[in-house]
Amino acid sequence: MDRFEYIEARLFEGENYLKRDRNVKIYDGDDKTQFTDGEVVLTTHRILWGKPGDIPKGLVVLSLHLYYVFCIEEESGGVFGLGGPKRILLHLGPALPGKRPGPAVASPFHFVKFSFKDGIDQIFYKALTDAVTAKAWERSTSIASPISAASPNATPKPSVTPVNSKIRSGIVGIERSIEEQHRATDQSISVAFQDLRKLMEKAKDMVAISKNISTKIRDKQGDISEDDTVRFKAYLMSLGIDDPVTRDAFRSDSDYYLGLAQQISDMMIAVLMDCGGIMSLADVWCRVNRARGLELISPEDLLNACKLLQTIGAPMSLRKFPSGACVLQLNSHQDEEVARTTSEMIEENGYLTPVKLSQIANVSVLLARERLFTTERLGMACRDESIEGLAFYPNLFLREA
Amino acid sequence: MADITWPWQYNFPPFFTIQQHSETRAKQLEAWQQLISEYLKATKQSTIDIRETQNSVLFNNAEINRKLSQEAILTILEDMAKTGRAAPMDKSRNVWEVYWHSLDEWGNLVYNWACNNGMNNSVCTLFELREGENTVDQEFHGLDMSVLLKALKNLELKGKCELMEFDDSQGVKFF
Numbered sequence: 001m002d003r004f005e006y007i008e009a010r011l012f013e014g015e016n017y018l019k020r021d022r023n024v025k026i027y028d029g030d031d032k033t034q035f036t037d038g039e040v041v042l043t044t045h046r047i048l049w050g051k052p053g054d055i056p057k058g059l060v061v062l063s064l065h066l067y068y069v070f071c072i073e074e075e076s077g078g079v080f081g082l083g084g085p086k087r088i089l090l091h092l093g094p095a096l097p098g099k100r101p102g103p104a105v106a107s108p109f110h111f112v113k114f115s116f117k118d119g120i121d122q123i124f125y126k127a128l129t130d131a132v133t134a135k136a137w138e139r140s141t142s143i144a145s146p147i148s149a150a151s152p153n154a155t156p157k158p159s160v161t162p163v164n165s166k167i168r169s170g171i172v173g174i175e176r177s178i179e180e181q182h183r184a185t186d187q188s189i190s191v192a193f194q195d196l197r198k199l200m201e202k203a204k205d206m207v208a209i210s211k212n213i214s215t216k217i218r219d220k221q222g223d224i225s226e227d228d229t230v231r232f233k234a235y236l237m238s239l240g241i242d243d244p245v246t247r248d249a250f251r252s253d254s255d256y257y258l259g260l261a262q263q264i265s266d267m268m269i270a271v272l273m274d275c276g277g278i279m280s281l282a283d284v285w286c287r288v289n290r291a292r293g294l295e296l297i298s299p300e301d302l303l304n305a306c307k308l309l310q311t312i313g314a315p316m317s318l319r320k321f322p323s324g325a326c327v328l329q330l331n332s333h334q335d336e337e338v339a340r341t342t343s344e345m346i347e348e349n350g351y352l353t354p355v356k357l358s359q360i361a362n363v364s365v366l367l368a369r370e371r372l373f374t375t376e377r378l379g380m381a382c383r384d385e386s387i388e389g390l391a392f393y394p395n396l397f398l399r400e401a
Numbered sequence: 402m403a404d405i406t407w408p409w410q411y412n413f414p415p416f417f418t419i420q421q422h423s424e425t426r427a428k429q430l431e432a433w434q435q436l437i438s439e440y441l442k443a444t445k446q447s448t449i450d451i452r453e454t455q456n457s458v459l460f461n462n463a464e465i466n467r468k469l470s471q472e473a474i475l476t477i478l479e480d481m482a483k484t485g486r487a488a489p490m491d492k493s494r495n496v497w498e499v500y501w502h503s504l505d506e507w508g509n510l511v512y513n514w515a516c517n518n519g520m521n522n523s524v525c526t527l528f529e530l531r532e533g534e535n536t537v538d539q540e541f542h543g544l545d546m547s548v549l550l551k552a553l554k555n556l557e558l559k560g561k562c563e564l565m566e567f568d569d570s571q572g573v574k575f576f
Contacts, residue, residue, distance in 0.1 A: 351414070376422055378422075379422045379425055382415040382422070382425050382429075383418050384415040384417070386414065386466070388466075393413065393414060393415045395422075396409075396413055397415075397420070397428040397429050398424060398425055398428060
């Protein structure tokens, strides 16, 4: 309600009459007001409300400038929404300073309602939405000199501009300034990235140059003093450019993985033999990375490399158990062999739990479990699930029968 | 309570877990079915209510602290049903009738007894069959009424006897 102003019912310059309606009540938000049974005139710039007959006479009436309106809704009257929409709900932007005094100084609501006793005239509603979207007040350079709506020939009274030039922009102005800010940020970001892109382009050259230089240094070991070499290397190091043997050195991923697979095969063979021929992929990953020291590989790279172990004819292969556990397994380490040794161990101990087997066979619990499952799958053990956990016994069912 | 000789499996913990390996599982189920039949025979029972099995000695070996779960019992009984050695009594499959002889076998037993005792073409009540002095040494003596009835109906279908209703009891006439 605080967006309304008291003003004489005259049209501004460039303002045009659009539509009128009667029996209109104003609500401040959800609250009733004293402004009932009035007449409404819609112009391209404003909504005027006055007692019947006041507006044509040019008396002081209520005026709501349309630039406050940013959303229009229809609201059905009555509890059950019967009888079609009766109210127009206008969501309003904040009141601008410098506006003329209105019926209310402050209002807790950010919307007002116009209640039409005879239902909303769809033509009126359409005209209102059109007027709000058209934003006629932006086009008119000056809305300072009002001309009388009732008698166009009356001398224009000097009147205070309802809004000064800065405020005139209203919501739109605010939106514009925000937009401008966005644009500025955008620009600065793209400038920043331009720099980065240039750096990236140059980085390749830098690497090439540094390699070039380092080979030259190596070739002419004698010509350049030890001191210089060290210093130069230090420079390169500080640039973060060494002589890395990484996946960049390979033309394609598959080459890289093949190389990696070969490396894994070479280094893991001894380890696997120590560990009973089988090792979970997580352990393998730790071992490999510990051996590499720097230039660590990702689990994914390891997995991809391990998948290629068979193609390079390595004496080990990647194995996925039905449970989903992945292991690296020596080729000599076949299921039958595993089952046989495991069943022997079960025999010796009477029964085995995965934990117990992992202690005896010096493997991880996960692998011990898989070994027991494998043994079971081959019918060489039988399970015992109880509250004490999972245990495996010699398969007496098959043996005794 | 029942003087039955427990098989070695009864003291073997894995016996109380349904096995995964198909061959092992088959052996295990077979052993269970035998045990159940024998136990019921020894205790003269013919129904199992799965909900009440958890404390039964049959499914609960306190010595080794192992218990056959209800699902496992259901698995075993369903397997028995496939060979006609058990049948569910209710839709929820909680109460099962277990036949330590198949219904056919029961029918034949009764019929043979009738023939051997010259009961052909004569009528005897079901009470006589179950509780009569003449049948004391027969296996079907004291047999569960519903099982006996089913066996006799089976026999009736083959035309070897005829069931008849008296005032408050049922009788059967052998041919």
